[in-house]
């Protein structure tokens with residue numbers, strides 16, 4: 001194991017799965033495919049641990065510990081996954097520094113230690129150089145995340161000790177194939193060395209946790225409805241009171257549902273055609289690489305030809321404008337059905353196929369966030385298809401329909417400048433995404449996020465029915481533009497596009513092949529995981545140059561609508577919130593993956609999205 005941090009035979013501290021407790025373990029091997037260390041606990045238990053769950057023994061110090069003999073304690077102690085019939089008094093256990101430093105968390109950790117049956121000498125983790133970040137801002141964020149993580153995991157363990165076996169990503173090596181599900185507590189107690197926990201640990205809950213999931217499930221559809229009703233008003237101010245709801249029967253239209261179903265099926269047919277490249281995704285936790293049919297550009301070209309032919313044959317596309325609400329409701333129904341299907345099937349898949357972030361054990365949260373990482377029906381990848389096809393290409397179809405509706409309603413021979421700009425800019429964005437479809441395989445959604453309601457609704461409803469707000473707005477709210485105005489907006493769009501495309505391509509090329517001559521000259525920070533971090537080029541300017549380009553483009557999409565109303569600026573506002581939140585999610589994820597190397601990257605590249613500002 002030449003380039004790995006810990007070597008065979010090293011005595012280190014390994015985190016006990018699902019807890020903040022560290023035991024002395026011996027490193028047996030390192031698997032370069034899945035980047036996991038095989039370690040052996042003193043009782044002979046072998047587990048696979050990630051590097052961030054291993055610490056050097058020097059980082060821990062012994063602490064005196066008194067053991068209570070209360071019956072309650074004795075009762076709860078018997079639930080430990082760590083329990084062995086042959087208890088060793090020489091084992092060591094430690095509470096992580098973050099947890100031990102804080103009173104409330106320390107109390108929880110104490111309880112946790114009592115809950116887990118450990119007849120061991122506790123030691124406290126000393127401050128490691130890793131934690132000594134110069135960047136105060138980052139440090140505060142990490143500590144918060146660490147405390148949050150501890151609180152989440154501790155409170156769960158106090159109440160759901162039995163579930164521990166199924167909640168972490170530290171995969172047991174022995175008996176792996178045989179044990180698809182976590183064994184019962186009784187089994188675990190009888191055969192302690194055979195506890196086979198394979199389900200991934202859920203990192204700290206996102207989006208406001210479980211309560212947040214309920215909120216978003218209700219709020220997101222309500223917000224889309226609000227926007228659709230607002231944009232039809234003469235004065236579509238976001239500050240307006242929600243307009244009165246139309247009669248219930250007007251929400252549903254069977255033709256609209258048929259239209260959406262036909263559109264999705266049409267896209268599905270184009271997706272499965274054996275045309276275009278079969279691209280490889282990034283390695284999964286299992287080391288496997290999935291294959292994706294990246295024929296998105298072909299799909300949009302065929303779609304454009306089919307739509308042009310249909311219009312030529314008399315299809316009135318302004319139907320999309322006049323039945324926008326019904327089409328939105330139909331898509332919503334499909335996204336809900338899809339999410340239910342996705343959640344149900346996720347209950348039957350192997351634990352290593354679950355997304356880390358969507359495996360909290362809470363049905364509503366996991367339903368919302370996405371439980372399974374890459375749900376597939378044979379080779380048909382549902383997440384990839386939904387993200388890149390029906391909604392994305394549907395967005396361009398809707399924009400085009402709005403241009404026709406504008407001409408019809410305002411008696412124009414051609415669409416207005418504003419409408420042309422919005423159509424061309426967004427078409428360029430989508431076509432670019434489809435042309436570089438392979439690059440999406442290195443994005444957060446494909447690599448880390450599960451496929452659940454958030455993405456199903458996002459892809460099938462949110463994108464086509466809210467990203468089209470500027471075009472919809474212009475249909476009945478003309479905003480005359482002069483030529484210099486048009487030129488300035490076009491220039492802005494191209495600056496944004498250049499930054500967006502160059503930075504995304506740079507990262508994609510680097511992740512696919514670091515020795516690609518296009519990127520091999522760039523400076524990097526090596527990480528213990530074996531992957532390096534770019535620290536020069538676009539990724540040396542800010543930590544998310546692609547977001548910066550995307551935001552500049554968003555500005556260029558709203559400007560053609562003028563500044564008299566906030567509604568066409570909704571996308572810009574939403575996008576700032578989305579990207580700031582995504583950046584912080586990505587920060588936590590990268591901190592978890594790359595540890596101190598990530599800290600070093602953050603110290604070197606100090607700004608997140610906008611140089612010298614944020």
Ligand SMILES: NC(=O)C1=CN([C@@H]2O[C@H](COP(=O)(O)OP(=O)(O)OC[C@H]3O[C@@H](n4cnc5c(N)ncnc54)[C@H](OP(=O)(O)O)[C@@H]3O)[C@@H](O)[C@H]2O)C=CC1
Nearest residue numbers: 442443444445504507511533534535539546547550582586
């Ligand atoms: N229009 C829209 O609605 C939306 C558009 N987008 C766009 O989609 C694109 C993808 O965004 P997103 O998936 O959020 O994020 P990124 O494509 O930026 O992916 C983040 C990942 O890149 C890798 N990475 C981070 N820093 C470095 C570095 N210095 N060197 C090498 N690799 C690094 C890390 O993954 P690892 O190390 O594991 O490879 C990290 O998790 C963006 O352009 C964004 O603007 C995103 C959301 C919505």
Ligand SMILES: CC(C)CCC[C@@H](C)[C@H]1CC=C2C3=C(CC[C@@]21C)[C@@]1(C)CC[C@H](O)C(C)(C)[C@@H]1CC3
Nearest residue numbers: 220387429430432433440445454457458459462463
């Ligand atoms: C409903 C929620 C509040 C938010 C849902 C978010 C999703 C709508 C977005 C998450 C990431 C996305 C990406 C694109 C579209 C929007 C979603 C699905 C993207 C496909 C747009 C085209 C780009 O070129 C891209 C880089 C390929 C984008 C990837 C991320």
